[in-house]
Amino acid sequence: MSPTVPLTQVTFTGLPGIPHVQPGDDLAVLIYASLRRAGLTLETGDIVVITSKLVSKAEGRFVNLNTVQPSARACRVAEIVRKDPRMVELILRESTAISRMRQDVLIVRHRLGFTLANAGIDHSNVGRESDDWVLLLPEDPDRSARHIRQRLAELTGVAPGVVISDSHGRPFRVGTVGVAIGLAGFPAVWDKRGQRDLYGRELRVTVTGLGDELAAAAGLITGQGAEGLPVVLVRGLQVPAGEGCAADLIRPEALDLYADHQETGG
């Protein structure tokens, strides 16, 4: 049977052979080399999803816990959540507020605006010689996304959309899913207000988290095995025109009905 209709198809490809990244590495060069290895050429409309861990490593966001002096506040919180006080100190330094805490759980509002566990500080896959090293999120992931997009344009002649993804837990639901913490080259939020439904009725649920849906989709591939595929090429997706950033996906606190904080005193 051969198809009689054009198909709407989106393909997610894990880029092969991305090496272990070192501080200072140019990710665009590594992505370009991988594309060539895979026999792929960037096309207009392509989107590249990159795990935040890869970006953090290239940006040298490592911290050795032995260099961290926990404050009194960090020690108080560490006792509640039963975590290493040095790790808690780093989490608090990266955050503007504690959202929820309980034994083994410390959910904060990150200085970048995201609400997430442990301020996104990562202890696995850090790739340093000892367990004392941890990895912070990129300093400004939206800026990182814009930079990678521009570098890829210089190398390939095509400026792809770029998403920097992280895995976050959620209230109400089990398991982490990919979300966009950095984004460039297309709108992070797809606003369909005013569009009509199949029957001519105005659409109600009209703002979709496009950047997050892309990050979640790429998570299906980056999450395979031990994170050996940290870059995913997305091809075939029609996205609306415009420029956005991942900060657009952060709900303003005043409009967030779940934003009540638990503070610990300063």
Added chain:
Amino acid sequence: MSPTVPLTQVTFTGLPGIPHVQPGDDLAVLIYASLRRAGLTLETGDIVVITSKLVSKAEGRFVNLNTVQPSARACRVAEIVRKDPRMVELILRESTAISRMRQDVLIVRHRLGFTLANAGIDHSNVGRESDDWVLLLPEDPDRSARHIRQRLAELTGVAPGVVISDSHGRPFRVGTVGVAIGLAGFPAVWDKRGQRDLYGRELRVTVTGLGDELAAAAGLITGQGAEGLPVVLVRGLQVPAGEGCAADLIRPEALDLYADHQETGG
């Protein structure tokens, strides 16, 4: 250039020509017909993502608001949230608790366990002659998923994974994303505890919301235009062995740090 390495690739295809569905329609028959039109044959490992709206229509989950008598409690809530008291009555009937409410917003814990706006009751794309008709979620979407999986196996000889997806808003973040509210044929949650990272260190963030990542990914296609592509075929994804259901994605209330309810009195 031809590729020198095998690629990890996952393809999402919007199935063409799924017609407007009527109560009693056999969705598996419609999906099978669309696959044939597209020149596609189900393969082992394929997953079919179907919007909950399509399933609800096939199951006849329509309600005419003119048949709904709002209770005193519904009227009180309707005054706070400024919604049609008949709609509020339906939302409360579908729910076990109110999670948050405010003008224009009514977030509830659905009797199925999901925390979501308006109990998932839909007013757009209902396709009835008047605006008085609304559409409830499927009665038991996990059961629906198992049934569609079995019917597809009978028709095609291959039992695909099945996800029934809905679009939910989230705390902290802007925009809706696809989530799994029904699932059959594979694990909804991917538990990687005990696996090692690239450097031999045990993985920490080890439970991913596989069913939700699939629903979010499919949302990139079903969300195009006016929901003209309500069924998405996913091919190429390696999922772990086992059987799951979307209920596995619901965090038990005792483990949900955001599950505090606002009640209105009975």
